[in-house]
Amino acid sequence: MADALLADEPVVRDGIAIAWTPPAVRYSLRTRVPSGLPRLLASARFADGHALALGPDEWLLILPDGAQPPTIAPLHALTDIGHRNVGLTVAGDRAAALIQCGCALDLSLATFPPGKVTRTLYDGVEIVLWRTGEAEFRIETWRSFAAYLHAALALAADDL
Amino acid sequence: MSAFRLPGRGRIDVARPVAFRFDGKAMTGAAGDTLASALLANGVHLVGRSFKYHRPRGLLGAGVEEPNALMGVDRGPGRHTANVRATTIELHDDLTVETQNRWPSLGFDLGAATNLLSPLFPAGFYNKTFMWPRSAWETLYEPAIRRMAGLGKAPHAIDPDRYTARHDFVDLLIVGAGRAGIEAALAASASGERVMLIDEQPELGGKLLANPARWDWLAGALTRLDDAGVVCLSRTTAIGLYHDGFVGAVERLTDHLPPATATGPRERLHRIRAARIVLATGAIERPLVFADNDRPGVMLASAARTYLHRYGVAVGKRVALMVTHDSGYQVAFDLAEAGIGIAAIVDSRPDLDPSLKARASDLGLELIPHAVVIGTHGAKAVTGITLAPLGSRQVRKIACDALLMAGGWTPTVHLWSHGKGKLGWDEALGAFVPEGEMDRVTCTGACAGAIDPGHGVHAEALWSPRDPASFKAFVDLQNDVTARDIRLAVREGFRSIEHIKRYTTNGMATDQGKTSNLNGLQVAAGALGNTAPQVGLTTFRPPYTPTTFGALAGSAKDALFQPTRKTVIDSWAHAQGAVFENVAQWRRARYFPRASEDMDAAVARECRAVRTGVGMFDASTLGKIEVVGPDAAEFLNRMYTNPWKALAPGRCRYGLLLGEDGFIRDDGVAARLADDRFHVTTTTGGAARVLGMMEDYLQTEWPDLDVWLTSTTEQYAVIALQGPRARDVIAPHVEGVDLSPEALPHMAYAEGRICGVPMRLFRVSFTGELGFEVNVPAGHGLAVWEALWAEGQRHGITAYGTETMHVLRAEKGYIIVGQDSDGTLTPDDAGIGWAVGKKKLDFVGRRSLARPDMLLPDRKQLVGLLTDDPHYVLEEGAQIVDVPNAPVPVPMIGHVTSSYHSPTLGRSIALAVVAGGRARIGETLFVPMADKTHRVTVSEPLFYDREGARLDG
Amino acid sequence: MLLIHCPYCDEPRPEIEFGYAGEAHIARPINPDDLSDAEWETYLFVRTNARGRHFERWRHVHGCGRFFNAVRDTVTDTFERTYKAGVARPGEADSWTGDTGGIV
Known part of the structure; x- marks a missing residue:
């Protein structure tokens, strides 16, 4: 079934493109045994998708739409959050500058290189911020904050 | 070109004239001017009236230090900015500014009468004068003062x-x-x-x-x-x-x-x-403190230099200087070289630098050492000064059209x-x-x-042969504070410079003491017989210069003021004409009026539908936490009052959460999905708080437990079907779940599919009727809702909102945490002591329940109230008393927590907390309101279907 | 806006990501029933209210989610150090070795 939230056209400005990500399978993975998983604040390939380390014992798994739950051996907890989160990509030469409007982390390449991920805030809204390339970020937020976040980013892009 | 513009000087572009309006009058400046420099180029010195005495004021400075020239800048509707310094306003075409704090006009200001009455307005005059009678403050003093004083006008329109x-x-x-x-x-x-x-x-x-x-x-x-x-x-x-x-x-x-x-x-x-x-x-640069030092044309020497070199403007044609510091000389030399007449340089010091003397002599400037200016002349602009040798009464007058200060x-x-x-x-x-x-x-x-x-001396106010109490020598021009005011404050017993500041208002407000703090300190130190460093400086606070609220608010206005969280069903409710209310950050449908219905009519119809047919409610905002791990039951057992270990998978339980102090914090239904997995619900407003509290205990008290918590509030859309025909609505769309009462009794849980998507199904009721809560992945929520809505049409399905939900649960006496409880209610107080596991050795808050205070019989307990007048709906929050018309203070014994008209019962009902309330059931109490005192009868907090027979439809 | 060093993320992060969580090193009694009413009251309500060095709990709530401990000067509002939950209370400023106990 269609997800009405994700129907907006991408926002394109000079050096900036903001778009919803396609549907994905997402799990919150919790375990004390981080074997095969990235260390805190890092990301890595994982089971056809990615594992993003958000806490010392917490990973966000983002897998392709339709993926089956991954097999994980050690004691763990896996919780479906595929519909809780909504993803946005922010790409372009000014992507970092745009996110910097509402995010209080230093997004220079030296302190926030590609691959780094963390939970943080944008304009008071909790997000997961993942730098997927030098000029490309993925932002995940909870569904009910997504419209606000999208509007805030679009306005900031207008005024950048 | 105006008489004060100096050709060939400044960084302005005289080839590009700029037209602007000042108090309605058309004027012209040049590109690169500030409003201040353009006004001076037009020969305008009078730029404002002072805050308290409405004295005419001119430009003191050339930058942010300017205390006098505060303008209202009008850039169109909603774009009025008050208190902008003329020295920081860049001239541009169509600039429209007005002076402030004058009526009817800048040149003729009736408020200046306060200057004549100034003996009535000493330091602290607000504190002293307008104290009595108290009632006059709001009705008389404050409005009058506000008309007279104040800095600028606040805009009325919304800032676009x-x-x-x-x-x-x-x-x-x-x-x-x-x-x-x-x-x-x-x-x-x-x-x-x-x-x-x-x-x-x-x-x-x-x-x-x-x-x-x-x-x-x-x-x-x-x-x-x-x-x-x-x-x-x-x-x-x-x-x-x-x-x-x-x-x-x-x-x-x-x-x-x-x-x-x-x-x-x-x-x-x-x-x-x-x-x-x-x-x-x-x-x-520091101004100097002497009599009538606030007359238009009295300026900082450095400002005159800036106007000369940067803006190509002469501040006068015959300029005098009062200096206590060498830096003033360079200004005099620069002005003289630019062809501006120098009336005299008055220097308080007896011994001057020979090179400065020589240079002044070369330029033919009159130098008057060891003397001070003791007064200025003129009406709205300075026309001359009086000076006297230090310690002498042999005064001398000198004509000038500007006086520069170098302090x-x-x-x-x-x-x-x-x-x-x-x-x-x-x-x-x-x-x-x-x-x-x-x-x-x-x-x-x-x-x-x-x-x-170079060098200089720094003293408090300049010496004067006159009685210092007989004249005004201003320290803080913006706040109209004189040296006399500061001395008075000291005489009246103020010792701390922070207190003197607040009593006199020296250095306060938008100015932050840029030109006044040091002089104020010196005057205070002199009066205290102390040195300046012993007295110390007041604290500077942000912002350095006035800042718009807009800059601080940023994009946080209108739709971006804060997130409005909407469920996936919100758009449907909106299309149906729902009236919404905000609950925490969520926007929730409150009721769904049809045609001309008001809220009461809509709620009555919605209530009847649930009690007699079927209603449909968006419960998606309920907090949800997935608790997973081998120790999940153990963890819940420690957090909640209820026992959890024996709960079988496929069953639900009402959970009650206390703080360690024993008071109710939250509640909700939890289902055991599997041995190691629970789906816990919380109140809408409590979701984040409860998860944080659980994480706290888990991380810091019981880190050995193998259990993890994940918020799933937004993973699921929750569609509540409530009413005797609820089963009929979902049955055609459900796969893989036996919906019969035997297979899925009240407080059972099952997983299956609905409308082809995965479903977590709770057989629960917050209405007292047969009820189901259908949880589906949020992205499918709207489609499932619409399918069930369509299905329900032949059963007369009715969408209901939070208001009906409140009424229905109140009829059943189900509490809402945060409405019927206020952080001082124990489970027993709330009448839900049954939810406390009696055999449990520990849970959060258990020890507190045994404290003596928690066992007192006169604790406030949840009860029902029925008004004598069945049509009168008590006001929530209304106080309850034992005896009507008792002498004040009347002892309050409780208050109304929930109150509605019950369409089911055809009368009003209320929940309340009353001291020793359960022992008072059947008694008459009173609720005094402004119009009359209402008689109420205490009842069980349960008004409908006492046996719970309707839960099975 | 303060920068707070999260001992789990091991980097300074802006204050807005954190939540304050009261005084540190007040463990919940293993068996609350063993406490007298007075002792329980002390556990519930009595706090140091320090002027100067204060041991307190914070949570990196909009970050890694972990609760941790900190020593902060309540007069200057500066953080002396932060350390992971479960690590013993550090002594005076000059005797601290910076060991966070290896707890992950």
């Missing part, structure tokens, strides 16, 4: 401008782009570091802009900075310095443009985090002080300078006290 913000991260932030700041930037520019240089003025250069000999160097330096990638921001004021290298700065983007051409955001707030900060904020320099240490930097007294400067160290922050240039303008 946009404001933006960004975070900046730099290795080095330099505040102030004068010589020192630029040199610091040049020194760092080759390092490869991220360097940012900000300055409040439209042009970088600071006082170099008033020094043509340095313009070539300045241009070269700025080019080098640009080439080196240094970020240079003009029109950017550092308003505050905070911990850990954090500086707030406001960049003004459009105010300097004609309104018609201004696009984009008006201002940008920079939140700058810097590894190192260099404060190169310069120094401000030395005060380092601009505001930002240093914001960061709690220490200050030390520099005797040679007669000022406080930064002292000691501050993490990340250093000062340089004049801000650090590195000023070499």
